[in-house]
Amino acid sequence: MAESNTPDGAWNYCSNSALKRASRQLGQLYEDLLAPSGLKITQYTLLTQIKLGRETPLKLLAEAMVMDLSALGHTLKPLQRDGLVELVADEHDRRVKRVRLTEKGNRLWSNTNGLWREAQARFDAAFGKEASENLRRTMDLIASPGFAAAFSGARQDQD
Amino acid sequence: MAESNTPDGAWNYCSNSALKRASRQLGQLYEDLLAPSGLKITQYTLLTQIKLGRETPLKLLAEAMVMDLSALGHTLKPLQRDGLVELVADEHDRRVKRVRLTEKGNRLWSNTNGLWREAQARFDAAFGKEASENLRRTMDLIASPGFAAAFSGARQDQD
DNA sequence: TAAATATAGTGGCATATACCAGTAAATTTC
DNA sequence: GAAATTTACTGGTATATGCCACTATATTTA
Numbered sequence: 001m002a003e004s005n006t007p008d009g010a011w012n013y014c015s016n017s018a019l020k021r022a023s024r025q026l027g028q029l030y031e032d033l034l035a036p037s038g039l040k041i042t043q044y045t046l047l048t049q050i051k052l053g054r055e056t057p058l059k060l061l062a063e064a065m066v067m068d069l070s071a072l073g074h075t076l077k078p079l080q081r082d083g084l085v086e087l088v089a090d091e092h093d094r095r096v097k098r099v100r101l102t103e104k105g106n107r108l109w110s111n112t113n114g115l116w117r118e119a120q121a122r123f124d125a126a127f128g129k130e131a132s133e134n135l136r137r138t139m140d141l142i143a144s145p146g147f148a149a150a151f152s153g154a155r156q157d158q159d
Numbered sequence: 160m161a162e163s164n165t166p167d168g169a170w171n172y173c174s175n176s177a178l179k180r181a182s183r184q185l186g187q188l189y190e191d192l193l194a195p196s197g198l199k200i201t202q203y204t205l206l207t208q209i210k211l212g213r214e215t216p217l218k219l220l221a222e223a224m225v226m227d228l229s230a231l232g233h234t235l236k237p238l239q240r241d242g243l244v245e246l247v248a249d250e251h252d253r254r255v256k257r258v259r260l261t262e263k264g265n266r267l268w269s270n271t272n273g274l275w276r277e278a279q280a281r282f283d284a285a286f287g288k289e290a291s292e293n294l295r296r297t298m299d300l301i302a303s304p305g306f307a308a309a310f311s312g313a314r315q316d317q318d
Numbered sequence: 319t320a321a322a323t324a325t326a327g328t329g330g331c332a333t334a335t336a337c338c339a340g341t342a343a344a345t346t347t348c
Numbered sequence: 349g350a351a352a353t354t355t356a357c358t359g360g361t362a363t364a365t366g367c368c369a370c371t372a373t374a375t376t377t378a
Binding site: 040042043067068070071072074075077078093094095096 | 364365367368372374
């Protein structure tokens, strides 16, 4: 298994920077494999989630992605421009917009799926399949509203 | 301990998106506590690393941060503008620029350190101190060059 | 029901981060 | 030692992502 040999760094003490640093590297790794599709890994993830969600309202999609609503809006822009996703107005609540993949979006997603699978397979191979599953569960926990509440409730300076 | 209750999502299958999602949430959590300092958590991390590095060349700092050199350059811009860091030319190699904290940067770092410590303490409390250390080690591994090599070498589609 | 409030999204602005092309300086080749 | 190559950094451009202010709708209050 690969070994870390990084010198002293903030990431040795700060869980946030450790996560961010790993996230940058892993993003790069997936990104390189996705390159032939023309999609960024972030975009592929977003398309996947939109596909799973079947016309989810933007608000809910943002929550699922643990992303600011306006950030989601911005991130969707290039995908709309390229005709991969489209927004449809909700029938009952005119404030709500739902997102869905276009034909083209679906096609591109399908064509890219294999590349993502390769990336994920490589990760599992390098990191260990079971460790990989555990990691995803751990990350899901950190991303959960419950964790945020525990973090915010846990005042360490007083009480 | 907090529980995850997120519905089906890409992050259940994709380690990259799982990491990114957790990273967004954790970043938010730290960010909120750092807010009074006026520093983003990313900036605080960068200042910390610059402080640890004692006039590290940009190139090395970028590598340590697992960040593109040009991205680092851009990220430093607001910090230079605000007079927190400065670049000094290397004596022997005129291509090289080294980064260091200014007086002001040092002062702000010191004043912000307590806020970061509070955030880290809360994370440890919510996540578990030992789990937190393990997590940082795991993240360090994923961020290591060795892991990238293992990932890139591990072709799953052939061989 | 009219007024107050809450909700969903948009647009502007700022930072984070990557790639690419270009520049300048050092190193290697021949 | 001049030419070719490599290295370190900069600037342009594009996506990622957050905050705030604003608009349009809904919902709640009085």
